Amino acid sequence: MYNRPMEDRVFEKLNSQAHTRVETKRFVLYTGFACNLRCQFCYYLKSLEDGTAENFSAASLKRKIYIAHLFGKTAIDFTGGEATLHPQFKELVSYAKGLGFKVINVITNGWKLADLKFFQGLRDAGLNEVLFSLHSHLEELHDELTKIAGSQRKILKAISNAHELNVRVRLNSVVTGKNAHEVSNFLEYAKTLKPHSVNLIVFNPTEETVGYKNHDSIRISTYEEIGRLISQALDQYKTFFPVVNVRFLSFCYLRGHEDVIRTYWQEIYEAEEWDPILHWAFRKNWLFALAATIVGILIFPFKQAHLFFGKKGFYVRLCEHFQNFRILYLYRRPAKCATCSLKLICPGLPKDFYKTNPNAQVFPYSANEYPLVKNPVLFGHKYPNKFPATAHDLK
16 A cells, blocks of 8 residues: 555554553663763763763762652663762662662763673672663774773673673664764674664754754764665664664654664653653753643644644653653754654754754655654554553554
């Protein structure tokens, strides 16, 4: 019926108005922003360079862990900065375990975890997953991006330690103008590290760093080229990994690999992503989260959005309205996007990119490829553990 690489039965079931939406049970906790590296793409590089980055008190962090527990969260991602530098980090891990968190993860550059004894102490306290930030298979390039010599050797030793301690390994790799041409070679190397999942994070300034000039040297000049390079890499190596995620890239730049695209709309429902309201309530404050959600609700009637569709509870709706605000603040849709069959589940282009690339090309999906897609995780049905609601809908 349609020229799409998906079985009609699957498409019709998942794209009906009755599809199920369940928010992630994972949240993120910033232990502070102190770090021992100076990654060129770091979202918090300005505070590190200004000398204002510091860690938060263990008491305040425990309160947030407890609040997340009351919200029904069962998985936690500690991050920073570099979370392993927090002097009470082991105590925080133990506290989360005592509350019954099933997944206790840290996002890390691996420097401290290269010490097997230190790592084992965290494992024994309850750490059972690590998301390592590895940005190139080439030592020189990884160290150039992190600005610290020897950082790649440290992280590779830490990954080896994780396997020895039976701690689940995941990988983050930020794709920038400097390492994009090495994506295929990176994935070829990454499969030897046996990660559970690989995140290719296309560099995308956040709320705090839009327009930050020190990021200019690694900014993306064209999403078309980045998409082409990532597509080539996925054609060769996607099947070697249980899960691959490509973040902050519009669907039309990765045609044929829609199942790996994760925008702000998809992350609400990903088992390995963060509750957006708790994320910013803890990162900034509850007043910010409330105000952003209210703005998201107010603009909802004036925007054609996928929020009209699907079965979901009250809190999921709040998360969607919160993301509606973030997308309005950070993204812009070129005029052509209005004709795209995926317009309800794709935010468009980052405003920060659009300012310097006002003539950026987009490639809308036609009705011959897909009817209007209403379910933001329609393409995630291949990953039932990541998007459990899709498995429920396909029964």
